[in-house]
Amino acid sequence: MSVGRGTRLEVSKILEVVTHSPEETLAFGRALAGELQPPCLVLLEGELGSGKTTLAKGIVAGLGAAREEEVTSPSFTLVHEYGREPKVYHVDLYRIENPRELETLGLDDLWNQQATVIVEWGEKLGDNPLAPRVRIQLEYLADEDRRILVERVAS
Numbered sequence: 001m002s003v004g005r006g007t008r009l010e011v012s013k014i015l016e017v018v019t020h021s022p023e024e025t026l027a028f029g030r031a032l033a034g035e036l037q038p039p040c041l042v043l044l045e046g047e048l049g050s051g052k053t054t055l056a057k058g059i060v061a062g063l064g065a066a067r068e069e070e071v072t073s074p075s076f077t078l079v080h081e082y083g084r085e086p087k088v089y090h091v092d093l094y095r096i097e098n099p100r101e102l103e104t105l106g107l108d109d110l111w112n113q114q115a116t117v118i119v120e121w122g123e124k125l126g127d128n129p130l131a132p133r134v135r136i137q138l139e140y141l142a143d144e145d146r147r148i149l150v151e152r153v154a155s
């Protein structure tokens with residue numbers, strides 16, 4: 001399937017799960033971490049409360065960069081850094097309103113590293129950068145039910 005705007009992107013390996021508790025989402029994140037090979041950009045998309053930060057905790061823990069309880073939401077600080085090489089960065093673009101603000105974050109430095117970069121509100125990144133990426137859409141279904149759709153997008 002071609003979804004690029006100017007760029008050809010291959011979407012493959014679509015995986016869909018429904019979790020029924022935060023613990024299940026954490027466990028899914030830990031399992032998913034085993035499939036991620038740095039450098040890798042993980043885009044997390046979905047409304048507030050859909051479970052992006054919860055999933056990020058599981059991924060960071062699964063990568064062995066920090067314990068789940070050490071991973072907190074970067075919604076105020078925007079970027080958190082975990083572990084040693086290969087590092088894991090956890091970014092939250094919720095407060096970013098335009099491309100100029102995005103530039104001030106200095107994310108370009110991150111793309112050039114052998115890092116795993118997890119980005120909440122990843123849709124705000126647009127087409128840049130063209131690192132190998134995984135796109136994850138989270139959807140609130142009910143109280144403790146969340147649909148998680150994972151696509152591996154090769155650029």
Ligand SMILES: Nc1ncnc2c1ncn2[C@@H]1O[C@H](COP(=O)(O)OP(=O)(O)O)[C@@H](O)[C@H]1O
Nearest residue numbers: 019020021022025048049050051052053054144
């Ligand atoms: N299945 C689930 N997966 C993830 N979070 C869940 C689930 N069920 C309930 N929750 C709750 O929903 C909220 C998700 O918050 P959070 O992960 O911070 O979302 P986001 O980062 O998308 O705003 C948490 O309070 C969490 O306890």
Ligand SMILES: [Mg+2]
Nearest residue numbers: 052053073120
């Ligand atoms: Mg969050």
